[in-house]
Amino acid sequence: MNENNIKNLVFDFGNVLVNLNKQRCVKQFEELGLHKVNELISNSFKEGFFQSYELGMISTEEFREHIHSLTDKSLKDEDIDTAWNSFLVDIPPRKLMLLLELRKKYMVYLLSNTNELHWQWSCQNLFPYKGFDVNSYFEKTYLSFEMKLSKPDAKIFQTMIEDSGIEPKETLFIDDSVDNCLAAETLGIRSFVAESNEDWTRLFDNKK
Numbered sequence: 001m002n003e004n005n006i007k008n009l010v011f012d013f014g015n016v017l018v019n020l021n022k023q024r025c026v027k028q029f030e031e032l033g034l035h036k037v038n039e040l041i042s043n044s045f046k047e048g049f050f051q052s053y054e055l056g057m058i059s060t061e062e063f064r065e066h067i068h069s070l071t072d073k074s075l076k077d078e079d080i081d082t083a084w085n086s087f088l089v090d091i092p093p094r095k096l097m098l099l100l101e102l103r104k105k106y107m108v109y110l111l112s113n114t115n116e117l118h119w120q121w122s123c124q125n126l127f128p129y130k131g132f133d134v135n136s137y138f139e140k141t142y143l144s145f146e147m148k149l150s151k152p153d154a155k156i157f158q159t160m161i162e163d164s165g166i167e168p169k170e171t172l173f174i175d176d177s178v179d180n181c182l183a184a185e186t187l188g189i190r191s192f193v194a195e196s197n198e199d200w201t202r203l204f205d206n207k208k
Contacts, residue, residue, distance in 0.1 A: 006190070008166045009102060012151075012175035013112035016194050017099075018126060019089040028083035033071030053115045056145035060116050085121040096129045098201055099137040110141040111160055111173070113150045119143060140164060151175070152183035161187065174200055 014020050022041065029037040041050060053063045067080045102108050112119075127134040134141070142160045149156035161168060168188035175181050181191035194200040 005170055006106070006172045008107045008109065008164075008171040010109045010111050010160070010171060010173045010184075010189070011099075012173075012177075012180070012194075013110060013114055013122075015176040015196070016174055016200065017095055017110075018091050018122065020087055021089050022087060024089075025083065025087035028086045029067075032075055032079055032083055033073040034067070036070075050115075051150070054113050054144050055150055056116075056148050063115075063117070081117055081121075084117055088118060088122060088126065091122075091126045093129060095201065096127070096132070096137065098204065100132065102204065103137065103139075107139050107164075107166065108137065109160070109164065109166075110138045110143075111151070111156070112142070113144040115145050119145070151180040152177065154183050154186055157184050157187050157189065161189075174203075 011017055026038045026041060034040075040048065049058075049066060052058050058066075064077050064080050067084075068075060099108060114122075123134045127137065140163075142156070142163075144150040144156070147156060147159060149159060151157075157173075160166075169190075171189045173181060173184040173189050173191045174194055175184075175191065176194045176196070178193055181193050184191045192200065192203065
């Protein structure tokens with residue numbers, strides 16, 4: 001990364017920090033009797049029921065009730081949670097260690113379109129590493145289901161800016177969505193699109 005005046009880093013979660021496996025999630029839901037789940041789960045949850053859950057417009061209990069209504073099988077809540085969380089694979093340890101190193105030089109934030117079940121599971125299973133937890137990696141996390149806002153709506157970026165007090169021109173945002181990055185740039189935030197399977201950590205090879 002060549003910009004010497006960057007003081008703040010804002011990371012997306014899915015496909016930037018955490019590896020995802022949509023097909024594994026679809027398969028597990030199909031095994032629970034939800035045969036149209038592939039049609040329901042879009043790549044980016046931009047519309048419909050799942051978007052409502054990521055926006056915090058429905059509760060986890062309502063989310064589970066809806067899943068129950070889509071199958072004739074008698075499901076336990078744990079079955080639904082397990083299938084839903086199978087979408088999340090892992091956070092490579094080298095990325096967690098990089099976040100810890102970056103916090104020594106930058107203010108590091110997370111800005112994610114996510115939902116309560118995924119976030120809780122990630123905090124319990126993905127972020128814990130060598131005695132560290134989610135609070136070790138970020139100054140603050142900004143989550144769609146808590147904010148009732150989602151990317152690429154510019155309002156979510158504006159809310160983050162106002163709450164954190166960061167200067168947009170001193171901020172780099174890393175996301176896997178072009179639309180999200182363009183939205184950030186309208187407010188003066190610099191951005192980097194992390195292409196699929198791209199090793200974006202190279203940006204910081206000389207900054208650790």
